[in-house]
Amino acid sequence: MDELTTVFVTESREQLAAMEEALLQLEANPEDSDLINAVFRPAHTIKGGAGVIECNFIVAFTHVAENALDKLRNGDIKVSSDLVAVLLGCCDHIGNLLSVLEAGAAEPDEDLRAEGDSLLSRLQRDWLDAKEEAPAASVQPNRPPVEKVDDVQASGGGLVETDFWHISLRFGAGVLRNGMDPISFLRYLSTLGQIVHIETIPDAMPSAEEMDPEACYLGFEIKFKSDADKAAIEAVFDFVRDECTLHILPPNSKLADYIALLQALPENTMRLGEILVKIGALTQAELDDGLKQQHAVPPEEGGEEASPPPPLGEILIEQKVVQPELVEAAVIKQKQVSEKKAAEARLIRIQADKLDRLIDLVGELVIAGASTNLLASRAGLSDLNEATSLLNRLVEQIRDSALQLRMVQIGETFNRFQRVVRDVSKELGKDIELTIAGGETELDKSVVEKIGDPLMHLVRNAMDHGIESAEVRQAKGKSPRGRLSLNAYHDSGSIVIDVADDGGGLNRDKILKKAVEKGLVQAGVHLSDQEIANLIFEPGFSTVDKVSNLSGRGVGMDVVKRNIQGLRGRVEVHSEEGHGTRFSIRLPLTLAIIDGFLVGADRASYVIPLDMVVECLELQAHATSSGERNYLNLRGEVLPFIRLRDLFEIPGEPPKRENVVVVKAAGQKAGIVVDTLLGEFQTVIKPLGQLFRHLRGIGGSTILGSGDVALILDVQALAQIAIGREERSLAAPSSVNTPRISQV
């Protein structure tokens, strides 16, 4: 696939997403003409782009869809939820067609084509043909809207009246370097016919100091008179085919082709009039006329300020010298040019692997910096120390900015669910409203990419199992409209994504019964609510008796859990029977580098993520309660703690002075008792590899300035291990009915 196609596909997908979003909003506000335009524009752009890369099946399909949108815009047809549904279907279909193009196939396969045809025929039957009685302005489907002969005087009918070929030519920068001279092509071209007019387009030329004398920056718009056919003209440029952009319009081309050309022209500073003249849609005289009028609007009534001159486009239409269609396309082009310019200033497309490479290098830089720091402080030269600390600060900034590059807002992912919720609620016959909050929360791009699937499962589950049908809801005294909410926020160094519904909540007894049936738990065992809720994450677990289209097969929740664990995150479920369920996905902020707090136990060093550290204090004998109990008095609070030496079974006696690091994870405080506190440390996370896949309590490893490997503690998992051990050792001797000690 060539570069042009790749760009087209990527941009079209973005356009489709915008179109879909606008359609969904349109359904809610059918009267909003801005929204209609917002739907129209992407469709139009995609069609134009497809024309440029000569992907006819996309052009053909988009064209009909665009016709419908056009009528919508003109107010000929009204927005209805049926129409939106069909148009959404069209969006999906265009997406599929793009995939076909991406796969390099020449034509979509039978099924896809049938699907497209059925969409088109629905559009045609219900919306396009239904209004056929509308007078002259009506648009013949399947044919470009070129029949408005009466509306246009100077420029003739739908076929733009030029007897000349129109050739748009943009040479690539490498043409000269490859030993080819643009002028020789033009000379050769003139052997086929007569170059009536040639316009040199120097817009790509940079300022003198940036100009590379070996590069070619020129483009040409050529009016060409010839009897040769298109292939022959194309053949002229065979040698530079790969290096130039070439558009050839035959004499008397259709308007649509001109529109496509307008869309395709890369120049962004051309004024509307110039564009139109250059592609020969209107003559210089017509343009001059228009321009004169634009500037000569007399400042009326002396002292009054001149009202801004009407845009050229309007004047031209008024004078009926250009078809409104054409002007509109040019206006859209102008608008896009300026919009694009603004967007380009803000966004640069970068290949993801380049960015990854940068992050890797920054990681190495951080490690190297740490070891330089260590050596400098050992050397004891104050100048050197100063220099390295400055260097370190810079490295830290570089690290933060580099990581920032990978951060994207989660809003885009969330917005996709508007569509999902709409479709699924229709399918289920439930009325469900989705509210989104915290869409501006940023997280690592790779996380965003991988969180889509688990979220999809959770959302579908909530809609299918969570939210009850309207009747049941009313019987329970709830509003018949179900509510589903997606929320994202930062919480102590991690990102939390909540998926909450106001449905029936988890049915404790049903889950327990099912779990006993499946042999996951022993009958008669007492389980806490949390433990029961966690059962739903077991593989193959489903309490639904009937398998629905969406969920209920019992694959899903365990996949959700696994996917999230794969991102070093965890998922929790809070449920209140009768009031709803909330799934909280807790994810690390980044996957690459974190601020850590370095502690020591025995000879080994461990890193605790700094965001979790609340404070550090010395473990004083009197603060801990008597003997073996693992809690202490933190300013009147009971603070349970974990002895790292005990947990990791580190041999040897602890030193006289031990320290407690107070950490806060998921809203709870706990202490970790270590030998020494070693201070803050920029931690480049190195995965431990497959061998340690099942290791819990250790989140990864990092390399210290000394070259040693330090382990990163997963505080929450450590707490769970501690809880697990304690429960077992306490619950083991006397069996079932021991009162459970709840801790942490």
Next chain:
Amino acid sequence: MGNLVPQAGSTPAKTGDESRQYLTFTLGGEIFALGILNIKEIIEYGSLTEIPMMPGFIRGVINLRGAVVPVIDLVARFGGTPAAIGRRTCIVIVEMVQMSEGSETRQDIGVVVDCVNEVLEIPATDIEPPPAFGAKIRADFILGMGKVAGKFVIILNVDRVLSLEEMTFLADLGGSTPAAEPSAA
């Protein structure tokens, strides 16, 4: 571990009479050999970080020029007590290629040895099949018995001895036995 019985295919490389090169090393007083094709380098033993809650044969991890590499104690893997660290203790870095989910993954693994001896060329004709018993090492770990200067050297089957899959499984068992979680967690 019934599914890990030796397979017929993994027995000696008696494909012809070409000879191959092997690195010999001492481990608990015995001499072993490994084919050199998998060996990337040999480094001095040092600055190893232990990983808690892991079975004994996983000694820990080291920093190999920026990559974190696990280190295996072969004696413990064979069922003995972990080797003591001496002056000549080395870590042999072996590259394992493993197919997982359709794609090839490469993982470096360090192996602690008491000392490395030499690189030997052992002709295929001088390699005997492993004895049915008596070697005190699981038979599938042995690729063959090489005859070197009238003595037998155990040539290890590196794919078996350092099988990531099996070791991960053991690590899971060994790691979670003391700290096993209720299945609900």
